[in-house]
Amino acid sequence: MTEVQQKQIFESWLETHKGILFKVVRSYCEQEEDREDLFQEIAVNVWKSVSNFRNDCAVSTWVYRIALNQALKWKLKKSRDQNKADNGEVVRILQPAEEKPDQRLEWLYGQIQQLDEIDRSLCLLLLDGFSYKEIASIVGISENYVGVKINRIKKHLTEQSKKMLNNGI
């Protein structure tokens, strides 16, 4: 594959599946600067992965797999490097769109961020309409276990939303 072909494929993937990147980034990072770093890491890895894609799964599944793997690695690295922050890079490159955010969506992201890392991945994939089989393949756990965990996540989120409504938010 030539570099031009790789670039074309990457651009088309990014255009179609950029939403996946943003959702993963937002679910795994609370800070804006962290989101930007993780976004870049994922984008680089998606770029590198283009030549390895063999059409044995949907592109969205492939991109999700890379994004989630990278997010998990990034979290691990971040916790190791917690004390080595580079203060020289405080200028933000990715600016949130100016449109007023949906408060219910903000709440949902907040809830996802509080889940443990596996549940977070499951929740993202579920919300994006992946089947249990696809989720099991991406996350690397059995389909039955996916089912059990997803039921718990749904129950947890529903309970949290009731609490939120009871508190008048």
Place this chain on the structure above:
Amino acid sequence: MEFDEMKKIWDEQSQKALYALDEEALHNRVIQRKNKAAAVAGRSEQLMMGSLVFCTLVILGASLIKSDFQLFPSLLAVITMVLAGVIYLRRQQRLNHQNTFDKSILGDMNAAIAHADFQVRLSAMGKWIYLVVALLSIASVVDEWAEWYKGALLLLFFVAGYFGARWEHKTFYVSQKQKLEHMREKLISLKDGASV
């Protein structure tokens, strides 16, 4: 709120632009990196040239004061002066080359990488300079085999210095270049996704 409703809210976000790329901030960051790489390369060149010229002057001064011509120190003086000249010429090449990059973000990024690459090559060349200086210095010190311990001490000093220089080469210069190359990859991917 039931889960289906959460899913609807979730799906709505996909239709909106979530982020915009701040090109100016991105460019400023790249320029900062470029300036830093150029400053590091410039300081290294000045330090190496200064050390080599100083070394030449000390050797020549000592020979003149003692009025004692010796082969190895004189050879060392000539070599250090030539090496200082080589570094000066390469510095000029680097400074001229930096004007050939365009003023785009990617052009500045490539300029930063070129400075870092130069620094890596300078540092690698420094190891060979070090070897020549070490050999000639040891040869200058040991006039007779009875004085082998002087040579051994100097050798020990140079070996320690060599490992220090190798550590510096890998830790600072090679890793800095790799960081910049990684940043260029990120930059390309970020620019490709600029219309997010």
